[in-house]
Amino acid sequence: MSAKVAEFNNWQAVHDEVLRRLHSRQWKPGELIPNEVELAQEFGCARPTVNRALRALADAGLLDRRRKAGTRVAMHPVRKATLEIPIIRLEIEGKGQKYAYKLLHTSQQSPTEILCKQFPLTNTQPILYLNALHYADQKPYMYEVRWVNLAALPQITDVDFTKISANEWLVMNAPFTKGDISFSAAPASVNEAKELDIPVGNAVFIVDRTTWYEGDVITSVRQVFFPDYAMNTVI
Template sequence: MTKGDGPVSSVSWQSIRDTMMTRIRAHDYAPGELIPNEVDLATEFGCARATVNRALRDLATSGFLDRRRKAGTRVREAPRRKATLTIPLTRAEVEASGARYEYRLLERGVEAPPPAVRGKLKLAGDERLLHVKSLHLADDVPHMFEDRWIVLDTVPEIEAVDLAKTSPNVWLVRHAPYTHGTMEFLAETAGARAKHLICAADDPVLTMLRVTWLDASPITFARQTFSPSHRMRLEL
């Protein structure tokens, strides 16, 4: 134990976090207010400063504190929670709803991507991309139409996969782990996708745009459009 770290204590960082959270909820520390510094809190709790630091970092990660170097730690005016999303298996989603799942490959081919796709994947222009269109159904009713581009320079193995039997969604989740990515959600009209979703072209639909990367290498850009009756539920 170095000088200034505080006395040895059995107090855990989790118990300090819980106490601080109780004070925040009770407005003992009001929104926007500076909380005591780590040295003072370590003295109060009778523990090492590092234990206090761990507790405050957890509260900051959870969105309740705003920590700034040399400016101290404040209670956030509005707590900012982070949502963690996993890439779902469409089959699992459909079957979890109690419906029977079916997948249909509509088109596949190696093509030059349009400018919008090149921009999403930050491509130089000479990469080979596999373009796949597919339909996912629930109890024989269209559930989701997928328009997907896959960068073969990053995952060349998928070119040999029979995508009439295995969907790109399943294969990529199982064989192409990603390091990071983005998701965007759009409300738009079905347009030309209406023929696959069996709805009117001007019907409103939910579309999800997803891009995944393996470090600096783009893996795939998927545009998934759901049927007009689709509902999305997230846990907060």
């Protein structure tokens, strides 16, 4: 068995060698690379082994693959970052800080005309509104304004949200199939400033997130963070 055959006799080794060729520009963006049969012969392994390596690179956004059309180097490689919907209590405690939570407001009301236009809601079905504050070491950390679609989660009316945040309950109990997220900056409104105990107009980091289960909207939340917050991730 030659050194070369031994060298690439597993999908990770094939994966790494292809990646090296991508990074060194041996294969350039947009370029068609050798097909699986050719690569299997070159690497001395089976075609499904090459398939497994190339699929992983395609999943990572570095290759584009289509049946018959072949495998091309991606023009603009995209990368996936891990983004989780954090349980805010664990995020705060993970920073070594003491967590506290206050439910500010809750009510059931018909959704507004605007919401009915934006989401698959009907104004005959009430939705649950919840506003809350999360504290870290007795300082405001994040203020959230949320509504929940009761048609999608009728059992949520049984939950005591003075004891657990909607954020935590939903992460633990409400699976979702899709989440739309938007990150932005804004000056704190009069109300946001009051709740976070900061001057009106201070720059705040905002996360708007809507989660869906199949075609049903589950919940939509606007989270306004205290001014020193930064969200970190890795790609």
